[in-house]
Amino acid sequence: MSENFDVKLDGKSYLPDPSVKESSWIQDYETAYNDFLKDPEGHWANIAEELDWFRKWDRVKEWEHPYAKWFTNAKTNITYNCLDRHIFNGKRNKVAIIWVGDDGKEEVITYRQLYREVMRFANGLKSLGVVKGDRVCIYMPLVPEQIIAMLACARIGAVHSVVFGGFGSNALHSRIKDAQAKIVVTADAAIRRGKRLDLKTLVDKAVVNASCVEKIVVLRRMSPPMELFSEIEVDFNEILDKEDKECEPEVMDSEDPLFILYTSGTTGPAKGIVHTCGGYMVGTYYTSKYMLDLKESDVMWCTADPGWITGHSYIVYGPLSVGATILITEATPDYPNPGIWWSMIEEFDVTVFYTAPTAIRMFMRQGEEWPQKYNLDCLRILGSVGEPLNPEAFEWYYRVIGKGKCPILDTWWQTETGMHMITTAVGEPMKPGFAGRPVPGIIADVVDENGQPVPPGTGGLLVIKEPWPSMMRTVYGNDERYRQYWSTIGNYYTAGDLAVKDEDGYIMILGRSDDVLIVAGHNIGSAEVESALVSHEAVAEAAVIGKPDPLKGDSIKAFIILRVGYKASDKLKLDLVYHVRMNLGPIAIPSEIEFVESLPKTRSGKIMRRVLKARELGKDPGDLSTLEE
CATH class of the missing domain: 3.40.50.12780 (ANL, N-terminal domain)
Structure with a gap:
């Protein structure tokens, strides 16, 4: 990214029913976050005290950039x-x-x-x-x-x-x-x-x-x-x-390795992310209880698979450490019909539902009649994970599934972070398109290439400024790759994501920094153009790529999946171009639009834009091991 760029922010927000906050573990975000800032190590020690240890720690944290130890010499399992x-x-x-x-x-x-x-x-x-x-x-x-x-x-x-x-x-x-x-x-x-x-x-x-x-x-x-x-x-x-x-x-030392989980980047072999026993346990317990607001009486359904970090943290270790009930299923969301998931929520009284934007947009495409066949009043908390939840999907999720009463937690985190890093605490105002604010315990910011904070409304790079317990400790067999995370911008952890912050400190994730389009000298996040396209009533899903252009640098090509009941036509292409112009301005208009039946995705639901780009340019798409089909 060669320069900052301005982002159009919508000031829309929703405030859940006050009763939601009354029963939540975090009664007031500002108080919780300020208490953390006053005593960061005390914050994490208090959380760790809620768990059982065979031997307590000597120190909460030891930090020698870029290496951290948490709960040193503590013993647990x-x-x-x-x-x-x-x-x-x-x-x-x-x-x-x-x-x-x-x-x-x-x-x-x-x-x-x-x-x-x-x-x-x-x-x-x-x-x-x-x-x-x-x-x-x-x-x-x-x-x-x-x-x-x-x-x-x-x-x-x-x-x-x-x-x-x-x-x-x-x-x-x-x-x-x-x-x-x-x-x-x-x-x-x-x-x-x-x-x-x-x-x-x-x-x-x-x-x-x-x-x-x-x-x-x-x-x-x-x-x-x-x-x-x-x-x-x-x-x-x-x-x-x-x-x-x-x-x-x-008896495990807090810093003993617990697991290796491989995650694919856009290039190179998969990285074996190493997480440890103590810090990961504290982070997943904390975010399951205090962010997802999980109670022992809850039935939680995280629709991921334990093959991904979401499944590790929010199917297995987090909910079980809290003592909740978890629902798992082999059933796919549209087999034998698009009502199968909603029927299971009704049947098993699911209270906390955590899924991916891809699934939500698929349900939007199928229409509201399917969820309306079932009684979803048992739902208390709705979550989203895997990629940014675009405003249109937020609105549908909130209105159709949550009936306007359930808080929506759009969570940003990574395999490398182990736990939620940015979201909207239960009961706090929710802003469609924004993940939210840093979890108490996390110091996140949006900065330029020199590590300087950028003004509200200006796009930049998302960084985490201080270590946290559930952070990865290394990349298995490749510690140099680990150090790169902490050396790209100053001494900060660099996530590789573009973001923008508003006046209230809410952070919107714009997409990967390698998904930036440079059109006539202007940097445009692919997620922003996609969100504008998906806000059109005919569009179920969209992916955009940049194609080399001798005049503009990049020209934008959009791949569109239509909602049921809409047909591809030249007239619709013109409508979509106009729609993007009205939402983002003429610089973001796609030069080409192609209607497709499906998009290449990882099995965790992320669109693989590099595959689209490679096909378009006749190049080798590289490692396809994470491709769904």
Whole structure:
């Protein structure tokens, strides 16, 4: 980014019903944030005191740029906080997990049952030779056994590396090799839209030339059960059945690694982000309780997969540490019909619903009649994650799903941050298009290339100015890559996102800094043009790219998915051009518009604009391992 740029800000805001704030954990954002600023380490110490530790810390934080240690010399185990303490505090028979299969089959697991299954599988891993510090790759569909495997690793101090079950064999192979995984835990198949998707065959290919792998543990779901090869393969349930149900939690240092999670950038190989036991536990517990306002009585449904950081933090570790009930499902949002998710919210009394803008826009495209068939009054909190929630999707989510009464938390964070960093605290005024303000405990700002804060309404780079407990500690095997995060702009953590701040300190995320279009010397965020297009009644989704132009630098090409009931036409193209002109001005007008049926997306729902650009320019799109299709 060569210069700052001005952004048109809409001052619209919504204030939730006052009763929402009365019952929330954070009664007043300004007070909470100012209390943090007065005593930053005291803020985090108070949160950590709510959790159980085998040994308390000597110091809350040690910071030698760019390396942090949190809760130094403290001893804990995250599974003790997710399981044991609930067992001992009278919640042993409370429901921990509700699972719904693609075919509607249901399974309910209490905290007592989960506790025992985790200990049995942890002993099973021990019997296979897994010890503290070993890496275990988990490549599974979204079934309870996936969560059991994660917690079992954490129980004995093994470092889990969860790989999303939609990745192909090459992506799986590279992650197994990079982490030097000793064990791979998988299933014979996933079920998606009524069809069997074979996972075991992909694992067989992925472990070729991966000599680090000693055993493959297979959850056999299909009938008849597939044959296993005794030399290397073992049955998931046979391990459970023969192992003792007592397994003391490994005493882990706060700074011991908990997991590696691979995240793909726009270029280069996937990065293995390393998170640690103590700080990550505190960060995910804190944001689950105080940002999502999670209570023990809540049923939370985060629609992500544990293969992503959202699933790690807000399906598994955060909600279970709070003691809530989680809903997980293999069901896709439009199979067997676009009402399936809403029917599950009604059926299971979901109170906290956390999903992606991509899903929300898909539902917008299907029409309001589907959610209106179901009683969604149980919903209390609505969340959004994965990419900026554009104002039109916010309005629809707030009005149609939340019935104008549910606070919406548009959360900005990353695999690298481990927890929510920017959002709107429950009960505070919500501004469509703005993620919100920094979470108490986080110091974020929008700056220029020299690290100087830019004025309100001026675009710049989003930075985090001070360390936080759940920050990644390194990139596995590539510490230089880690240091780059903290050295691009001064001593700040640079997220790689463009943003703008308003007069009230609310931050709008404009998109990745590498998604900036430079048109006739003006910097335009791709997300801003996309948001303008999506605000047209005919548009369900939009992606824009810059194409080299000898006069302008970049010309803008837009790819448009239309809502149901609208047809592509030259007249509609002209309407959309005019619409963008009226919203953003003539500089942001697309030179080309192409109507498409789908857009290339990662499995977490982010549009892969570089794929569109590569196709358009006839170039190699690079690593496609994260592509949905």
